[in-house]
Amino acid sequence: MTPEELRKLASSQEEARPEPKHRIKICVAAGCLSARSDQVLQALQDEIARRGLTDECEVKGVGCLGLCTAGPLMVVEPEGVMYEGVTPEDASDIVNSLGGKPVERLLCPADSPFFQKQYKIVLENSGLIDPEKIEDYIARDGYTALARVLEEMTPQEVIDEITRSGLRGRGGAGYPTGLKWSTVAKAGGSRKFVICNADEGDPGAFMDRSVLESDPHRVLEGMAIAAYAVGASQGYLYVRAEYPLAVKRLRTAIRQAERLGLLGNNICGTTFSFHVDIRLGAGAFVCGEETALIASIEGKRGQPRPRPPYPAEYGLWGYPTLINNVETFANVAPIIRNGGDWFASIGTEKSKGTKVFALAGSVKNTGLIEVPMGITLREIIFEIGGGIPEGRRFKAVQTGGPSGGCIPEQYLDMPVDYESLAKVGSIMGSGGMIVMDETSCMVDVAKFFMEFCMTESCGKCVPCRVGTAQMYDILQKITTGEASMDDLALLEDLCDMVKHTSLCGLGQTAPNPVLSTLQYFREEYIAHIVDKQCPAGVCQIHRREGH
Amino acid sequence: MHFTKPSPPSDDKRWRIVEATMRRHGYDSHALIETLHSVQQTFGYLDTEALRYVAKSLRVPLSKVYGAATFYHFFTLKPQGEHTCVVCMGTACYIKGAPNIVAAVSEKYQVKPGETTADGKLSLLTARCLGSCGLAPAVVFDGEVAGKVTPEEALERIGRWMNHDS
Ligand SMILES: Cc1cc2nc3c(=O)[nH]c(=O)nc-3n(C[C@H](O)[C@H](O)[C@H](O)COP(=O)(O)O)c2cc1C
Ligand code: FES
Numbered sequence: 001m002t003p004e005e006l007r008k009l010a011s012s013q014e015e016a017r018p019e020p021k022h023r024i025k026i027c028v029a030a031g032c033l034s035a036r037s038d039q040v041l042q043a044l045q046d047e048i049a050r051r052g053l054t055d056e057c058e059v060k061g062v063g064c065l066g067l068c069t070a071g072p073l074m075v076v077e078p079e080g081v082m083y084e085g086v087t088p089e090d091a092s093d094i095v096n097s098l099g100g101k102p103v104e105r106l107l108c109p110a111d112s113p114f115f116q117k118q119y120k121i122v123l124e125n126s127g128l129i130d131p132e133k134i135e136d137y138i139a140r141d142g143y144t145a146l147a148r149v150l151e152e153m154t155p156q157e158v159i160d161e162i163t164r165s166g167l168r169g170r171g172g173a174g175y176p177t178g179l180k181w182s183t184v185a186k187a188g189g190s191r192k193f194v195i196c197n198a199d200e201g202d203p204g205a206f207m208d209r210s211v212l213e214s215d216p217h218r219v220l221e222g223m224a225i226a227a228y229a230v231g232a233s234q235g236y237l238y239v240r241a242e243y244p245l246a247v248k249r250l251r252t253a254i255r256q257a258e259r260l261g262l263l264g265n266n267i268c269g270t271t272f273s274f275h276v277d278i279r280l281g282a283g284a285f286v287c288g289e290e291t292a293l294i295a296s297i298e299g300k301r302g303q304p305r306p307r308p309p310y311p312a313e314y315g316l317w318g319y320p321t322l323i324n325n326v327e328t329f330a331n332v333a334p335i336i337r338n339g340g341d342w343f344a345s346i347g348t349e350k351s352k353g354t355k356v357f358a359l360a361g362s363v364k365n366t367g368l369i370e371v372p373m374g375i376t377l378r379e380i381i382f383e384i385g386g387g388i389p390e391g392r393r394f395k396a397v398q399t400g401g402p403s404g405g406c407i408p409e410q411y412l413d414m415p416v417d418y419e420s421l422a423k424v425g426s427i428m429g430s431g432g433m434i435v436m437d438e439t440s441c442m443v444d445v446a447k448f449f450m451e452f453c454m455t456e457s458c459g460k461c462v463p464c465r466v467g468t469a470q471m472y473d474i475l476q477k478i479t480t481g482e483a484s485m486d487d488l489a490l491l492e493d494l495c496d497m498v499k500h501t502s503l504c505g506l507g508q509t510a511p512n513p514v515l516s517t518l519q520y521f522r523e524e525y526i527a528h529i530v531d532k533q534c535p536a537g538v539c540q541i542h543r544r545e546g547h
Numbered sequence: 548m549h550f551t552k553p554s555p556p557s558d559d560k561r562w563r564i565v566e567a568t569m570r571r572h573g574y575d576s577h578a579l580i581e582t583l584h585s586v587q588q589t590f591g592y593l594d595t596e597a598l599r600y601v602a603k604s605l606r607v608p609l610s611k612v613y614g615a616a617t618f619y620h621f622f623t624l625k626p627q628g629e630h631t632c633v634v635c636m637g638t639a640c641y642i643k644g645a646p647n648i649v650a651a652v653s654e655k656y657q658v659k660p661g662e663t664t665a666d667g668k669l670s671l672l673t674a675r676c677l678g679s680c681g682l683a684p685a686v687v688f689d690g691e692v693a694g695k696v697t698p699e700e701a702l703e704r705i706g707r708w709m710n711h712d713s
Contacts, residue, residue: 029678030677030678030679030692031678031679031680031681031682031694033692034677034679034682034685034692034693034694035682035694067681068679068680068681068682069681069682071681071682202638202676203636203637203638203675203676204637204638204639204640204641204676204680205676205680206676206678206680209678210678241584241621242621242674242677243678279580279581280580280581280584281619281621282580282583282584282619282620282621282622283619283620283621283622284618284619284620285675296580297577298577299575299576299577299578299579299580299581299607299615300579300611300615301614301615301618301619302618302619358680360638360639360680360681360683361638361639361642361643361680361683362642366639366680366681366682366683367681368681398638401638432638434638434639434642436642440642445642448638448641449638452675458618
């Protein structure tokens, strides 16, 4: 397909389709599916067929609409009415209401801060298009960035545009994307690879999954543009095996794009060729680390190796390899379409654009949100999130998962950007954001993450393998009331040692949850150790005489 | 050196699916993990016979195959029970009380997380984030995800399986 044909296809999509009078879009992403949105979809389709309205009203499954807690969610167009908590029994009322007054009892106010305060770039198509139809994506300017790049831009110009945008890696570390692309582009040799990291290891987060399930072509387009820029012709998408729906939709998307000549040989009729294959992860957190991920694609145990050399120079099978996160790739097409300067105008001085967060825990509106960088934690938790439910008090917010930290109330007005989060002992991470109230025990939370790191340590280096186990043992002793102040001192020493001597990021950041809770909630540790009490009432303290 | 392809451990037709996976990758040793996925998806778990067959077919030492099969949590070397209850122990579910669900099921049916009851009826498993954090705590009962689950509800659903089938 040539760029010209692509443009034609996009406009014909608009015209050719006999515009149905009504459109019902229902979320069939993970959250709403677990609230049985598939059954609601079926019930609506049945109801419409039964009344012979199939030509007038289209019902389709779409990606995540964001407010997972109120699922199943759906939107009725052209009115733009949003419904929440829909059940199959509501189908008949909803069909009755088409073109008339909305069903009052199901209304979800779309003008609430939850929707109004968000800014969508990565998720702009999410909830609007059918993720299994490439035509839907193309109708929303899909693949025009790729066509434009191939038609008008040199690889260097693409890299310059990405550099100008200020985009930084969304996988956690925030490395400048333009710089990384430029390193791979400069690396010698004729074989290079592009890898998309969709291993999403943070155990309380599902941003990448949602992007893949809601808008898979967006990621493929970003990968293809990257491949053109760095000179690669083969790509791999490394996806967790735990995400079967994402895998299925990606396979469909790859097939569709190949059929239209937007992936594969001679893309858009040019000499550029790019093939993408999927590789399944197999449930190891450490495989999200880039060198371990590469080992895993090579069919080995996913163990990291020391860097340098970085994958940009020595990656998959020893060839220069570009590895970026799902969300990073998802930002590429809009940057090309709207220009690097546009992207750089959003966010803060050093953190540009938006960030997707999975907002969960003790907050009223849980779900998936996308916000401009620089927004404050208070705006996210109290305006978008609607505050803490059941009249409880905010205690801390955890960002960055097992590599991050717990941020206390006094920093709620801090802007969310890479530097500010690091300054208070946490990290941006990949986007997990868990709100905690007074019923959560901070020592228990630290123990939870340490248990995670201990189980997920790949065992290659001693500080991480043995250190995490020892730290876990001490935390276990503290939470059962069997620890002394000497143990606490030992814990702090171990944190320092593991942080500075581990081989990879897993070990280097494993102490973070302990360090940040010790910094802000030290009195809770002391209460367990000295008073043999868990202030939040979570831990089971063993009372023993003579201790 | 001439290489003769080993024959599958049994004449079960399902081995063809596994063979197709290996063929697609040209019997390359890089295909090890993809092949193990294929075996597990087809048979539900990886037994020693299967590991041996994969090792021979891809010409990878058995120790390496075993190493990979045990390194990755997704692979299981034991058959699963008739019913499975997977409790999400991701961060959101953890702080919303998932440990109480695990404890309740574990105590009532005398089964530790990751194990199957002696009569082979129930496997209790844990997972890390099912992507339903908004509905924490989440549990998967025989492949069906349920949100905002209480320990009582979990026991009730499992109870129905256990009584129904006996
Ligand atoms: C223990 C560990 C786990 C990681 N898990 C992930 C992950 O799940 N997803 C991800 O994109 N990056 C993960 N990373 C970061 C990757 O190593 C790598 O930096 C990233 O994929 C680069 O992409 P980016 O520049 O687009 O962020 C992890 C790093 C470490 C040390
Ligand atoms: S933490 Fe349980 S579904 Fe995400």
